[in-house]
Amino acid sequence: MINEEKAVQDFFEIIDTKVLRKIIDEFYLKSSYIHGTPHWSRVFYYGHTLSNHSNFDKEIIAYFSLFHDSKRFNDHEDPEHGLRGAEFFRSLDKIIYVSAEQKEIIYEACKVHNYLKQSDNLEVGMCLDSDRLDLWRVGIKPSNDYLHIDLSKTEKMKNTSLYYVQNNPNYTILSDRIIRSVYDIEQEKPYNNSILSKIKNQFKFKF
Numbered sequence: 001m002i003n004e005e006k007a008v009q010d011f012f013e014i015i016d017t018k019v020l021r022k023i024i025d026e027f028y029l030k031s032s033y034i035h036g037t038p039h040w041s042r043v044f045y046y047g048h049t050l051s052n053h054s055n056f057d058k059e060i061i062a063y064f065s066l067f068h069d070s071k072r073f074n075d076h077e078d079p080e081h082g083l084r085g086a087e088f089f090r091s092l093d094k095i096i097y098v099s100a101e102q103k104e105i106i107y108e109a110c111k112v113h114n115y116l117k118q119s120d121n122l123e124v125g126m127c128l129d130s131d132r133l134d135l136w137r138v139g140i141k142p143s144n145d146y147l148h149i150d151l152s153k154t155e156k157m158k159n160t161s162l163y164y165v166q167n168n169p170n171y172t173i174l175s176d177r178i179i180r181s182v183y184d185i186e187q188e189k190p191y192n193n194s195i196l197s198k199i200k201n202q203f204k205f206k207f
């Protein structure tokens with residue numbers, strides 16, 4: 001159901017490494033599998049799948065997946081993190097090339113994602129669904145009361161997200177590629193020792 005290879009390809013056609021470096025540089029929770037890059041990448045996978053079925057905007061889900069938890073201070077209570085992520089997204093205006101309408105939706109989705117039960121805007125709803133489909137990682141089954149898109153509410157989609165979380169809670173191909181692009185490690189090359197130890201101190205990924 002998830003086309004991981006195509007999702008990775010589309011992601012890097014949308015997102016510039018400059019933006020990734022800025023986000024990762026400033027991110028407090030590099031080692032978190034709950035709110036770090038493995039989660040962000042799965043959020044993009046789910047949104048990518050929803051957009052393939054309903055023609056949602058892949059640029060919106062790509063930026064939402066990266067920014068929505070980018071300013072979390074901890075893995076527990078942090079009620080302002082959505083707003084901080086939205087403001088951070090807005091502050092990078094000069095290096096993010098999307099339309100004014102897309103910016104509004106991405107900003108709104110980041111801002112409300114941690115407190116709004118239902119949005120009237122389906123593009124915002126698609127973002128919230130993508131985040132909520134990954135609730136399995138903290139042992140919570142996504143509830144239809146908090147989902148928007150018909151496909152998100154199906155057992156098939158929920159089982160798909162459960163499968164991804166169970167199989168690789170702290171690694172996806174996309175999270176690996178994000179780290180490689182930020183630290184300039186070519187895909188074909190193994191991580192060399194100095195880079196590996198530098199990264200391993202910050203990220204708890206499989207290598």
Ligand SMILES: [Fe+2]
Pocket residue numbers: 068069081082113114
């Ligand atoms: Fe969040």
Ligand SMILES: [Fe+2]
Pocket residue numbers: 035039068069131
């Ligand atoms: Fe999230």
